[in-house]
Amino acid sequence: MDRLNSIFARYGDRVTVRRTGALDPNAHCVVYWVLHAQRAFDNPALDLAVDIANSLGLPVVAFFGLVPYYPKANLRHFRFVQQGIPDIAADCARRNIGFVLRRYPEESLINFCIETSAALVVGDEDPLRETEAWRDKAAKKLRIPLITVDADVIVPTRLLLKEQYSARIIRPRLRRHFEQYLVAPANPMARVPWNPPPALHSLSPDFDITANWRDLDTSVQPVDTFRGGTHEALRLLREFVTTKLALYPRRHNRPEYDGTSRLSPYLNRGQIGPHTVALAVQQADAPQSAKDDFLDQLITWRELAINFVHFNPLYDSIECAPNWAHRTLATHSRDRRPVVYSRDQLEQAETHDALWNAAQRQGIHAGWMHNYMRMYWAKKILEWSPSPAVAYQTAVYLNDKYFLDGGDPNGYAGIAWSIAGKFDRPWFDRPVFGTVRYMSGPAAEKKFDTHRYIEQVSSLME
Numbered sequence: 462m463d464r465l466n467s468i469f470a471r472y473g474d475r476v477t478v479r480r481t482g483a484l485d486p487n488a489h490c491v492v493y494w495v496l497h498a499q500r501a502f503d504n505p506a507l508d509l510a511v512d513i514a515n516s517l518g519l520p521v522v523a524f525f526g527l528v529p530y531y532p533k534a535n536l537r538h539f540r541f542v543q544q545g546i547p548d549i550a551a552d553c554a555r556r557n558i559g560f561v562l563r564r565y566p567e568e569s570l571i572n573f574c575i576e577t578s579a580a581l582v583v584g585d586e587d588p589l590r591e592t593e594a595w596r597d598k599a600a601k602k603l604r605i606p607l608i609t610v611d612a613d614v615i616v617p618t619r620l621l622l623k624e625q626y627s628a629r630i631i632r633p634r635l636r637r638h639f640e641q642y643l644v645a646p647a648n649p650m651a652r653v654p655w656n657p658p659p660a661l662h663s664l665s666p667d668f669d670i671t672a673n674w675r676d677l678d679t680s681v682q683p684v685d686t687f688r689g690g691t692h693e694a695l696r697l698l699r700e701f702v703t704t705k706l707a708l709y710p711r712r713h714n715r716p717e718y719d720g721t722s723r724l725s726p727y728l729n730r731g732q733i734g735p736h737t738v739a740l741a742v743q744q745a746d747a748p749q750s751a752k753d754d755f756l757d758q759l760i761t762w763r764e765l766a767i768n769f770v771h772f773n774p775l776y777d778s779i780e781c782a783p784n785w786a787h788r789t790l791a792t793h794s795r796d797r798r799p800v801v802y803s804r805d806q807l808e809q810a811e812t813h814d815a816l817w818n819a820a821q822r823q824g825i826h827a828g829w830m831h832n833y834m835r836m837y838w839a840k841k842i843l844e845w846s847p848s849p850a851v852a853y854q855t856a857v858y859l860n861d862k863y864f865l866d867g868g869d870p871n872g873y874a875g876i877a878w879s880i881a882g883k884f885d886r887p888w889f890d891r892p893v894f895g896t897v898r899y900m901s902g903p904a905a906e907k908k909f910d911t912h913r914y915i916e917q918v919s920s921l922m923e
């Protein structure tokens with residue numbers, strides 16, 4: 462392993478050695494374990510696998526093994542992931558990298574490494590506790606080294622050392638590292654082509670991975686508002702930088718306009734990398750202020766969310782609230798709530814508020830919700846729930862069930878901001894919310910054309 466240190470050094474703080482050990486001189490390949498970064502280009506984890514393989518004179522194979530119990534995933538999410546698989550296979554081929562697809566109950570990474578006589582495994586990273594536990598388990602069970610790479614952020618998460626208090630605090634700390642880390646991906650070619658052993662089993666990339674999975678959650682149907690895959694993400698990115706970016710500052714807070722990139726489901730599944738998006742925006746023909754506004758969402762807010770989930774194990778419960786918010790919510794816990802809805806009523810969009818119902822229906826029928834509406838939606842869940850703790854759980858449940866980009870640090874951070882005052886400051890004291898920031902329907906009406914938004918969502922359902 463020591464001979465690889467100079468290669469690791471090129472990746473700076475992205476690299477974590479989870480299991481060390483001697484490299485078998487008779488090994489046949491290097492394995493890239495696809496978990497979060499589901500793409501073949503702009504992927505520092507795959508790049509590291511290729512650099513190591515090239516230095517050892519070995520081929521690289523990307524291994525994708527899917528299971529029905531992937532955290533927070535139902536049929537809707539699996540369909541999106543599935544739509545992206547042919548792109549991973551085709552793009553791996555363009556880089557001379559093999560691709561093997563398997564599914565439960567034949568998805569074992571450990572068995573695959575034994576079958577292929579792998580020298581080592583390179584994996585990606587994300588901060589959610591379930592997938593982190595899988596990486597820990599793999600490190601214990603593998604008999605070869607396991608290295609993971611923080612591939613889905615501009616600035617490696619661990620460089621910031623601890624939980625960051627707010628966007629204002631993290632912004633300059635991230636910027637300090639742009640010179641080193643906001644650079645074009647290398648995408649090296651694998652020098653040795655992958656020739657699979659004759660009997661090695663792989664499903665075709667367009668195989669229906671969910672067929673006959675008894676344990677799959679089929680309660681939420683796929684949507685046709687988004688089509689998964691790196692190539693579709695690149696098409697949306699091109700469309701965004703050429704037609705929407707210049708207007709982003711004026712339109713991104715107006716839910717009745719299609720003014721944002723809609724890339725969150727692709728970033729969420731790692732089908733597109735943040736570097737590709739950031740560099741396309743930097744190079745676009747658009748005012749600098751528009752670029753800055755967008756990059757602030759993509760980098761500051763997104764990486765604040767990843768930092769939060771990485772460093773705060775309480776990320777999906779009200780317990781993550783800062784002290785001032787805990788105190789104020791507790792003080793107001795016995796306030797009379799004029800309206801209380803059950804989780805079921807909220808889920809069925811059966812409230813008295815047409816704007817809120819439209820937002821919930823957008824989540825159900827489009828698998829996505831506009832950012833302004835997500836804030837309003839979560840704030841109202843706090844207002845109409847018996848307690849902040851129940852509100853938090855309801856928001857997490859609905860968010861992760863219906864949104865294609867659910868089960869993501871951005872979701873936990875967004876809910877924490879809306880319900881638990883996270884990353885925000887105290888505002889004016891009022892019933893139920895205390896000093897946690899409030900949002901109202903009349904204020905929304907002043908900001909944008911709520912009727913047009915409601916009509917648009919209705920037409921989605923026709």
Ligand SMILES: Cc1cc2nc3c(=O)[nH]c(=O)nc-3n(C[C@H](O)[C@H](O)[C@H](O)COP(=O)(O)OP(=O)(O)OC[C@H]3O[C@@H](n4cnc5c(N)ncnc54)[C@H](O)[C@@H]3O)c2cc1C
Pocket residue numbers: 713721722723724725726728729758759760762763766830831832833835836839860864866867868869871872873874875876878879
């Ligand atoms: C209550 C609540 C729940 C949310 N749930 C999710 C979720 O489950 N998954 C998710 O990806 N985002 C979530 N967000 C954040 C944000 O609403 C979405 O990322 C954004 O609406 C996605 O649309 P877009 O890709 O068109 O965004 P754009 O405006 O085009 O922004 C580009 C990218 O920047 C990032 N980004 C934008 N806004 C934010 C933000 N406020 N916080 C963190 N990152 C941001 C996203 O990765 C986004 O794709 C939530 C926000 C709130 C308030």
